[in-house]
Amino acid sequence: MxxxxxxxxxxxxxxxxxxxxxxxxxxxxxxxxxxxxxxxxxxxxxxxxxxxxxxxxxxxxxxxxxxxxxxxxxxxxxxxxxxxxAGYPGPRPETSASDRAPDHIQRLLDALADSPAFAIEPDWSISGWNRAYALLYPNIAKVPARDRNLLYLVFTDPYVRELLPDWDIDSRRFLAEFRAEVGPRVSEPTFVDLVDRLRESSAEFRAWWSRHDIEGFTTRERLFHHPLVGDIRLEHHRLAPSDHPDLHLVIYTPVVATDAPARLRRLLDAEDLL
Structure with missing residues (x-):
């Protein structure tokens, strides 16, 4: 001491x-x-x-x-x-989500031009993304800010179900990771509102939320099915900027041992999608 x-x-x-x-x-x-x-x-x-x-x-x-x-x-x-x-963890981040990522975070996302990437707030609201992610998931720029939440979109947007061939596995894992991160903060107004809206909108969410499954995030391969270029196997990474530890950057990189790099390049070259 x-x-x-x-x-x-x-x-x-x-x-x-x-x-x-x-x-x-x-x-x-x-x-x-x-x-x-x-x-x-x-x-x-x-x-x-x-x-x-x-x-x-x-x-x-x-x-x-x-x-x-x-x-x-x-x-x-x-x-x-x-x-x-004194042996305590640091101050908890604010739970109120921002509609926009800090400018330097957005510049970093844009610099990752060949990798779909986005930023999520503590409640998983998406506050920034790059062009590559908008090409992978075009709805990101169209949904209202209140609905631009990763967990909400996974359970409510039909496009996401088509985009994720392993939707049943991916959505359960997202939910378990979300619950693990939120912990006791689930009783705070921001999270209560999100959970209530999801309960009303998704039967799967209602059923799975009551299971209280918990799982920590790990880097892993994910399969996406894009209507233009077909199946793309990407590696799912997540990082936290040192100056904004409450913010997480989700970055997808193509799995090199597959045809994912070529398929992703075709997608990035499709100027008419946005």
Missing amino acids: SELGDFLRARRGQLVRSELGLPMLGRTRTTGLRREEVSFLSGVSVTWYTWLEQGRDINPSRQVLDAVARTLQLTGAEHAYMLSL
Whole structure:
């Protein structure tokens, strides 16, 4: 816990007092808070906060650490680091989905020109995609933003059923992966709305949701059947940008030992599909 104490003292000493509505210390000191001031602003006892900085083995609660993080005006990275020093996972990402991926993420997707790729938010809303993915799944640009959710589209769009010859296997696996990722957050409004809509729209979803199947994501081969170029076997990858760990990039690359590279090239060269 000594590293945690050192970190808290360093951040406490760097705060600008005027930004917190506090007067200077003495005639010239404009930075740094007293322990008593951090304690008051955080709602934590002076003794408890002092023990934190002294690195005592006191097992602070996450609520205490979050309150101190707010007072010390920690960045997201600093907050996550502080929690890790105390043995807690980082702050949970927001559940509200964005209609649009950050600009640098979209540029990355576009740079993956030969590989269908898209970005999904924590609730699996699709917030960005590249031209290759739009050629593989043309409906992505047509559906309303509220419906542009990977799980919702898998269970409700007839085109996806035609696109996935192994739809029964793929859809069950998607559902098990989604449930594993969501965990207890399934009771949050964003997820409740999605699950309710899927229950109303898909008999398969209603039946399978009650099974509580759980499965972690693994890179794997997927089979797609495109109406223009036929069967394409692609490898399914998923990555998380370091600066947006709540966002995942899904990338499909052709399986080299098959005719997938040639079929995908034919699809990419089909200018009239979009």
